[in-house]
Amino acid sequence: MRIKRNTYQKICHVIASNIRDLVKHHDFSVLGLATGSTPIGIYKELSYMKDTDFSNTLTYNLDEYVGLDKHHSQSYEHFMNKHLFGKLTFHSNHFPTEKLLPYYDAMIENSKGIDIQILGIGTNGHIAFNEPGTPRDSKSRIVDLTENTIKDNSRFFDSMDEVPTQARTMGIDTIMKSKRIYLIAHGKHKKDILEKAINGDITPEIPASFLQEHPNCEIYYSE
Numbered sequence: 001m002r003i004k005r006n007t008y009q010k011i012c013h014v015i016a017s018n019i020r021d022l023v024k025h026h027d028f029s030v031l032g033l034a035t036g037s038t039p040i041g042i043y044k045e046l047s048y049m050k051d052t053d054f055s056n057t058l059t060y061n062l063d064e065y066v067g068l069d070k071h072h073s074q075s076y077e078h079f080m081n082k083h084l085f086g087k088l089t090f091h092s093n094h095f096p097t098e099k100l101l102p103y104y105d106a107m108i109e110n111s112k113g114i115d116i117q118i119l120g121i122g123t124n125g126h127i128a129f130n131e132p133g134t135p136r137d138s139k140s141r142i143v144d145l146t147e148n149t150i151k152d153n154s155r156f157f158d159s160m161d162e163v164p165t166q167a168r169t170m171g172i173d174t175i176m177k178s179k180r181i182y183l184i185a186h187g188k189h190k191k192d193i194l195e196k197a198i199n200g201d202i203t204p205e206i207p208a209s210f211l212q213e214h215p216n217c218e219i220y221y222s223e
């Protein structure tokens with residue numbers, strides 16, 4: 001697999017333009033969306049696309065913390081409202097809430113599957129909250145976050161103690177069924193893990209390595 005290197009702005013522009021083209025040329029589209037610092041630039045680009053009608057587009061977010069109210073400043077629902085959903089109107093937006101989690105995979109399948117899935121990568125190789133050790137056939141479920149992830153995400157909280165220790169996540173199996181995937185690694189601290197995930201062995205110890213088996217996955221890196 002080839003890693004495409006470019007500036008963060010350029011990568012975000014290309015991916016947002018591809019999303020716009022998908023939505024423009026189809027009566028109905030399904031997007032899989034990620035949170036975290038990585039996709040913010042894509043959402044910024046999309047939010048300028050006022051000439052594109054997203055009202056026939058469904059979204060499914062990858063994950064959500066357990067134990068945070070959706071109005072909490074660090075909930076992923078709050079994040080998405082702030083960066084995208086408050087700016088563009090989609091047909092409907094879904095999160096793996098406590099209520100929807102048992103049906104999440106079936107809902108996605110019944111929506112004809114995800115056309116474009118955006119992914120970041122954790123410094124431990126996780127995709128969504130599929131932490132090291134996650135099998136390839138994992139479904140959407142509640143997971144325990146690793147120490148590494150809690151530490152990485154503590155930058156968004158006042159202290160480590162406030163970071164939730166569990167989350168609800170889309171499984172690897174559901175992610176792998178997406179028709180097209182864009183994985184973005186942003187920052188030098190992601191360089192080594194990206195290299196291992198994309199050019200190393202395919203192993204549950206680096207969940208992102210399963211993407212090597214996806215037929216339509218593009219990998220981007222910016223420093």
Ligand code: PGA
Pocket residue numbers: 035036037038039120121122123126127128
């Ligand atoms: P980040 O997180 O975009 O905030 O670096 C990515 C991830 O953990 O998947």
